[in-house]
Amino acid sequence: MPDLARFFRQLYLIRRVEEDVARIYPTDKIKSPVHLSIGQEAVSVGVCEALRPDDVVFGTYRSHATYLAKGGNLKKMLAELYGKYTGCAKGKGGSMHLVDAAAGMMGASAVVGTTIPHAVGYAWVQKVKKSGRVVVNFFGDGASDEGSWHESLNFAALKKVPVIFICENNGYSIHSRQLERQPHANLTERAAQYGIPAERIDGSDTTLVYDKVKKAVDKLRGGEGPIYIECLTYRWREHVGPNEDYGAGYRDRKELEPWLEKDDVRRLGAKLPEAERKRIEAEVETEIKEAFEFAEKSPFPPDSELWTDVYA
Amino acid sequence: MPDLARFFRQLYLIRRVEEDVARIYPTDKIKSPVHLSIGQEAVSVGVCEALRPDDVVFGTYRSHATYLAKGGNLKKMLAELYGKYTGCAKGKGGSMHLVDAAAGMMGASAVVGTTIPHAVGYAWVQKVKKSGRVVVNFFGDGASDEGSWHESLNFAALKKVPVIFICENNGYSIHSRQLERQPHANLTERAAQYGIPAERIDGSDTTLVYDKVKKAVDKLRGGEGPIYIECLTYRWREHVGPNEDYGAGYRDRKELEPWLEKDDVRRLGAKLPEAERKRIEAEVETEIKEAFEFAEKSPFPPDSELWTDVYA
Amino acid sequence: MSDRVMTAAQAMYEGVVQEMERDDTVFCFGIGVDDFKAFYGTTKDLHKKFGPDRNFDTPLSEDAMTGFAIGAAMAGYKPIHCHIRMDFLLLGMNQLVNIAAKARYMYGGQVSVPIVVRSVIGRSWGQGAQHSQGLHGLFMHIPGLKIFAPSTPYDHKGCLIAAIRDPDPTIIVEHRMVHQQRGHVPEELYTVPFGRSRVLQQGKDITIVAISYMAIEAMRAAALLEEAGVSAEVVDPVSLAPLDVDGITASVEKTGRLLVVDTDWTICGAAAEIAAAVMERHPVPFKRMGYAPVPCPTTKNLENLYYPNPKTIAETAYQLVHGKPRTFTAPEATEIIEFKGPF
Amino acid sequence: MSDRVMTAAQAMYEGVVQEMERDDTVFCFGIGVDDFKAFYGTTKDLHKKFGPDRNFDTPLSEDAMTGFAIGAAMAGYKPIHCHIRMDFLLLGMNQLVNIAAKARYMYGGQVSVPIVVRSVIGRSWGQGAQHSQGLHGLFMHIPGLKIFAPSTPYDHKGCLIAAIRDPDPTIIVEHRMVHQQRGHVPEELYTVPFGRSRVLQQGKDITIVAISYMAIEAMRAAALLEEAGVSAEVVDPVSLAPLDVDGITASVEKTGRLLVVDTDWTICGAAAEIAAAVMERHPVPFKRMGYAPVPCPTTKNLENLYYPNPKTIAETAYQLVHGKPRTFTAPEATEIIEFKGPF
Numbered sequence A, B: 001m002p003d004l005a006r007f008f009r010q011l012y013l014i015r016r017v018e019e020d021v022a023r024i025y026p027t028d029k030i031k032s033p034v035h036l037s038i039g040q041e042a043v044s045v046g047v048c049e050a051l052r053p054d055d056v057v058f059g060t061y062r063s064h065a066t067y068l069a070k071g072g073n074l075k076k077m078l079a080e081l082y083g084k085y086t087g088c089a090k091g092k093g094g095s096m097h098l099v100d101a102a103a104g105m106m107g108a109s110a111v112v113g114t115t116i117p118h119a120v121g122y123a124w125v126q127k128v129k130k131s132g133r134v135v136v137n138f139f140g141d142g143a144s145d146e147g148s149w150h151e152s153l154n155f156a157a158l159k160k161v162p163v164i165f166i167c168e169n170n171g172y173s174i175h176s177r178q179l180e181r182q183p184h185a186n187l188t189e190r191a192a193q194y195g196i197p198a199e200r201i202d203g204s205d206t207t208l209v210y211d212k213v214k215k216a217v218d219k220l221r222g223g224e225g226p227i228y229i230e231c232l233t234y235r236w237r238e239h240v241g242p243n244e245d246y247g248a249g250y251r252d253r254k255e256l257e258p259w260l261e262k263d264d265v266r267r268l269g270a271k272l273p274e275a276e277r278k279r280i281e282a283e284v285e286t287e288i289k290e291a292f293e294f295a296e297k298s299p300f301p302p303d304s305e306l307w308t309d310v311y312a
Numbered sequence C, D: 001m002s003d004r005v006m007t008a009a010q011a012m013y014e015g016v017v018q019e020m021e022r023d024d025t026v027f028c029f030g031i032g033v034d035d036f037k038a039f040y041g042t043t044k045d046l047h048k049k050f051g052p053d054r055n056f057d058t059p060l061s062e063d064a065m066t067g068f069a070i071g072a073a074m075a076g077y078k079p080i081h082c083h084i085r086m087d088f089l090l091l092g093m094n095q096l097v098n099i100a101a102k103a104r105y106m107y108g109g110q111v112s113v114p115i116v117v118r119s120v121i122g123r124s125w126g127q128g129a130q131h132s133q134g135l136h137g138l139f140m141h142i143p144g145l146k147i148f149a150p151s152t153p154y155d156h157k158g159c160l161i162a163a164i165r166d167p168d169p170t171i172i173v174e175h176r177m178v179h180q181q182r183g184h185v186p187e188e189l190y191t192v193p194f195g196r197s198r199v200l201q202q203g204k205d206i207t208i209v210a211i212s213y214m215a216i217e218a219m220r221a222a223a224l225l226e227e228a229g230v231s232a233e234v235v236d237p238v239s240l241a242p243l244d245v246d247g248i249t250a251s252v253e254k255t256g257r258l259l260v261v262d263t264d265w266t267i268c269g270a271a272a273e274i275a276a277a278v279m280e281r282h283p284v285p286f287k288r289m290g291y292a293p294v295p296c297p298t299t300k301n302l303e304n305l306y307y308p309n310p311k312t313i314a315e316t317a318y319q320l321v322h323g324k325p326r327t328f329t330a331p332e333a334t335e336i337i338e339f340k341g342p343f
């Protein structure tokens, strides 16, 4: 049963964390690139709410939402963005390499398309071990251009591994529209040709995403797989960095409008009793405030950390 | 108009050259791997007969048939197999890297799938120059597993370049059946998803292949492209080397039988008046004999050739 | 001619425009070349000037796009394939190493592959392990490839033009912090030769061979060393393949000491090669500096330890010259000035 | 124990069987591992013995299959990814360099990638430019990867077991001509240490450091040199990353001369690194030998010039020791005996 309050809490948390990241960014306290998910939160929340804690996700450089939706530790995430020793990767990874193995967030890569086969390999082990655990891979419409997409889907289908491919199609790879890189906007139909059940859905509808993924997860736990879901969504801010970029020339603000109307942070919030919504918001604000304070106060890693974690 | 005598001549030439290569192989005069096309000749002949001399083809390590069908020089091919200075690559390339730029055979690579994007790049230039020339790429069902296949088809379709993708599907990659590597035997359907007109045909029927390619070529000369044709065929000998390998355990000789019946060397030969067939055969035999003599008698490259052709 | 002072990025832009005007077969392509960021400004509006076939965006398909360039080059065109990060070349390695570097040889001279691969080292602003790599050491290993790594605006323009006109596959190693360096650039078309190093500063006590951005850091170190009474000769190899071993050795014969500083790892890298090649000819005391032998950390304080800098270069050089340590005080790091985020 | 004499390929087979018996999470995969050729016999019927999930064929998808191995390793399994040619690793470079080598670091220690990559140098029988390459120089350049290149049957088994048990990504550089070498192999499970070289033959006049098949050629050269009164110490690095610089330097300190011979190119290769690392510590006269700096030609007479051989190794060593040339007469080349075609 979808728990709207819980959905709202997660959406609100992610939105507000990223808004604050954007707000703080001009201070140069975060000295590394940030790729914000603002506008795309419903995909991560809908997907991860349908998962068990011991299920596993692989993300991209744009993974603040995925990390938090999967239950990744907020303090460690912000400390990581600040380059602090208390960060999830001790400051060595930054925003593009979020990881929280305990929460099932297995890592994110800054080279587009590279985690797709990782998810397949991880899922194959679950199948062999009959663990019942499910693996999800988040990637974009741009990543779907890469050879690794074809090779990974083919092999996942061949081995029938319990992986869900979540294509977060926000219509752009940096400033290139999908149709500037692909002859047709038919990634779902392409995926289906590998014999993978594939569907294109509105990725701004958290409950819809949840329902689809929940059904997929149930199938996969029973030993079937893989499944592909293309979630249509929209990136509200610039590709990288804290700002909007509707003045840059590659897209018009008009494109944003329908997505603003479908914003589930607002839509789901409005469905909750006001007192409950306010309580959740207050809780989340406190959590965020504490996490930023934690990040601010934490120390940078000692020099010796340069040399650790290369070889075991 | 398909010229059956010409088809037969080309099929017979290729078949007989390769049979003689196989016959001579145990003498160790050819000290490098040979991947014979015996059984697959109809694809190369049907395709290349539909091309103009200034059209261009890119092949694979299994390209004896492609090279000869495109009009590559036989003497230079055999000299190349013998490692001689008079070979098409001066002995530096061997059987896996046949090339005859003057005849439009632009080269063959031993790394599977690598020439697919070359054909796309070459064809793109023809489109930009409006040269009217068409490019053909030969590759296998195995090559279709590679990421370069996906990336190349996507880009060719996006840019609408005049390239014909000829998938020579002989059902195997070395000893692996297609269905051991792909969930479904539907490469044509996959190709179609890129918006490429795609068709699966019997690759043992030279005239059929010719007709299909002829139509494709006419379209492409008019500026449309690309086109994909999957030609079903069968490799009669072992993956590499001169022998049959039905005793190796991975396939049964029964599989070969229908292909023997459809053998166009025999079928087309039988359609010709006997005198004409005999005359063609005799001519070809002389040509082959002379070419082997040429290869035998030619010198090995001088030591100084080690150092040439690296930088211009 | 102070009106001809410009950044290295502007020099690249000027060079490519002039070559595209001169030769219709030259074209640029790669992710983002025709967007408003325009590949660090170096391909700005080339599609408007020369048409959409001569400056175009691509899907994320580094493997096939490298093969596409090779095919276009085989057909007689001159592709300039642009990569915003050198790290992404790893996806094109098979085409670069197994085809581009070998095609003419394995096809017995019948085929040429005159591609230009521009790739930018993305150091600065917390790029981390996968967006900061200089990997020229990998490509120097492969016969058949040519490599430029310019450090001055003058050489940026001259190397680009030389690469475009050359019949061999050429990789240009750029660096986004070098892109912002300013210097004099002649208006006319000119080429910089392959296989010729450049003495950036004469000196007599030690030869510092420094690559790409490290040439700039080495010049800063040389200034520190001068204050300490050490006269450093700073040599920029400019061309990494072929390498000007004779020119570098001549400098070492004069100074009697060698320090190689790279924007790459030293193990099996340019620093190993330059040291070994010089030692084969003229053995002297030497040292190598480069990335710490670890992946690049993101956080600034560790990143500062990861890279050689004017202070550590000066200290290493001083030790080599005098056989004893001396501590140098470095000026403020210029990194953030030379490239500020977010990407 | 003459009954325990076997080929290096047999030693690999024995090692993998024993490890798969010991540890259920170890599995082999790669093109052709479960066919009748069985990856040079080293994976023969493992799927029958251990089930189809523990020895399986794959599509031609080197990039994703490398990523697959990484994902399986992250999930706690121990993949052994088999490549019949080292040349094909170029298609997996992105996963190996950008992920496997960096994952633990960029994920702050939370993730390990204990993959084993077996890759075979395919020299012999006219393999040409794309099927004969040793490319270990590329991988040595990258911190985070470990590399073995054994030359004895003993080390083949011990390196494989060490690689399987190691928590880091390890590449094993094999050579199909070395696969046929015979030697004593203990029955029990044992590991060969990373970072330790092996003295194959003691000597006092010159240290010949020789890698993979070149260790075998160097032993043949040492026999020729002995007849000429030169006592060569032959050192096999075994572990290329980490490299036993101390061990190699100790040998050079004893002999006073160094010759490095590689089955790879020397520019930015293992030969450059070994020479530079030793010279930094203990400068002596030295030389490097490896592939001629060209793509590998197919025809036999040029191929003979492309590779170092006992004769050229002995001549180079003799020149280093005596400062003057001497011509050696080499025994018949053994290549065709060690690997005969067609593939």
Ligand SMILES: Cc1ncc(C[n+]2csc(CCOP(=O)(O)OP(=O)(O)O)c2C)c(N)n1
Residues within 6 Å of the ligand: A062, A110, A111, A112, A113, A139, A140, A141, A142, A143, A144, A170, A172, A173, A174, A239, C031, C060, C062, C088, C091
């Ligand atoms: C292999 C590779 N090529 C190019 C890039 C540069 N790049 C970074 S993000 C990005 C866009 C990817 O688009 P998509 O997969 O749709 O994800 P989105 O950013 O829209 O979330 C590109 C091209 C990269 N990081 N890796």
Ligand SMILES: Cc1ncc(C[n+]2csc(CCOP(=O)(O)OP(=O)(O)O)c2C)c(N)n1
Residues within 6 Å of the ligand: B062, B110, B111, B112, B113, B139, B140, B141, B142, B143, B144, B170, B172, B173, B174, B239, D031, D060, D062, D088, D091
């Ligand atoms: C990238 C790469 N991977 C693996 C190989 C080994 N290999 C050589 S030929 C071949 C089979 C390819 O099958 P297919 O494309 O169907 O062509 P066919 O041999 O059937 O004509 C393989 C796997 C290779 N040469 N290159």
Ligand SMILES: [Mg+2]
Residues within 6 Å of the ligand: A140, A141, A142, A168, A169, A170, A171, A172, A173, A174
């Ligand atoms: Mg996108």
Ligand SMILES: [Mg+2]
Residues within 6 Å of the ligand: B140, B141, B142, B168, B169, B170, B171, B172, B173, B174
């Ligand atoms: Mg096949």
